[in-house]
Amino acid sequence: MSTHQHSYLAHDTKGDYLKRLRRIEGQARGLQRMVEEEQYCIDILTQVSAMTKALQAVSLSLLDEHLGHCVLEAARAGGPEAEEKLKEASDAIARLVRS
Template sequence: MAETHKKTVQPNKQALLNRLKRVEGQVRGLHRMIDEDKYCVDILHQISAVESALKNVSLVLMEDHAKHCMVKAIQNGNQEETIEELMDIIKRMK
């Protein structure tokens, strides 16, 4: 996975960090459930909850990116690159 060196100020940084802390706790819970031989269906429900929580983090980040980074890039004349980047993001999230 290629990492860019672009930086930005995350407008919802604290909310994102809080969500990720909850996800981290959910993942620790999954580890504990497996270690304690919990019922498979219960573990699968928890996995689904983690996946959903991460998708929500992604959606918040995508919205912030569209409202801030993309708008700025388009205003600076980088329409093609911005659209290509957006399509790459959508393909990865799919």
């Protein structure tokens, strides 16, 4: 895990991320309720798909922030941190593609 001190907070997007994550949290509670109430499997799967897409959207947005700020800044500075940031981004993309 990186000890990088900069964050997407500098881009004033924290509130947007938190709002989106709270909405996803609500979707998770809704899914639990649907299972508890033994609702129709296809309806549950539809909601799982919607929640998955919402998480993917947050992931892609965070990745874009990381590339546009952290990786770009490190690349401009050069040195070993640039290679580290590129590797981090590549690893994150690989994890997202596998998920």
